[in-house]
């Protein structure tokens with residue numbers, strides 16, 4: 001098991017308004033190599049859950065284990081900020097709907113950046129970035145800046161970037177959000193190939209029913225809890 005969450009709860013209490021419970025005791029186990037999708041109505045708490053599981057945000061209570069090692073316990077982050085940054089850089093990859101590519105850097109530099117930050121070795125980071133860009137089908141676009149790439153190409157750069165430090169788990173929030181159905185299908189194929197070839201686990205928040213139906217397991221957020229669902233194409 002790569003990730004286990006136990007009894008995660010989280011509420012927001014906006015000033016002058018009633019407290020809203022977003023996560024209500026969520027427990028979840030994720031296996032290695034699994035592609036897990038999380039679906040649910042807008043505002044149901046999918047992104048909140050993804051952020052908590054990926055250590056970008058904290059729950060009010062509950063426990064999170066990676067490879068059986070506790071990293072969050074009873075509402076407290078167990079790693080110090082520097083340790084947490086190292087942990088994320090080494091183990092976790094992120095892909096967002098708005099890919100957050102750096103506009104002043106070309107595709108290779110964008111992909112190489114997290115490895116360069118982790119190792120300080122730009123030459124090696126660049127070589128690995130080139131290999132990944134070939135793998136995601138962007139051999140001819142490596143020198144292009146984000147503004148010179150299509151939406152689908154930019155998203156593939158973001159996927160390549162998420163893989164550069166060989167993370168064991170990638171969190172993706174609406175990765176196909178701004179893509180047409182053809183590019184969105186291509187992106188899923190890529191994710192599925194990568195999960196097999198790189199033994200990477202994917203946790204994907206999506207409104208895309210195809211992703212949900214094709215994934216190994218689909219969970220639905222509803223009223224702060226998760227249920228198994230079997231989406232159909």
Ligand SMILES: Nc1ncnc2c1ncn2[C@@H]1O[C@H](COP(=O)(O)OP(=O)(O)OP(=O)(O)O)[C@@H](O)[C@H]1O
Nearest residue numbers: 012013014022040041042043044045046047048049
């Ligand atoms: N910082 C915050 N303060 C107060 N409320 C918040 C905050 N962040 C999120 N919320 C509320 O928490 C709820 C869950 O938000 P979240 O972004 O997790 O939903 P979601 O399921 O990902 O939605 P969508 O599918 O629309 O992206 C929403 O009702 C949102 O308004």
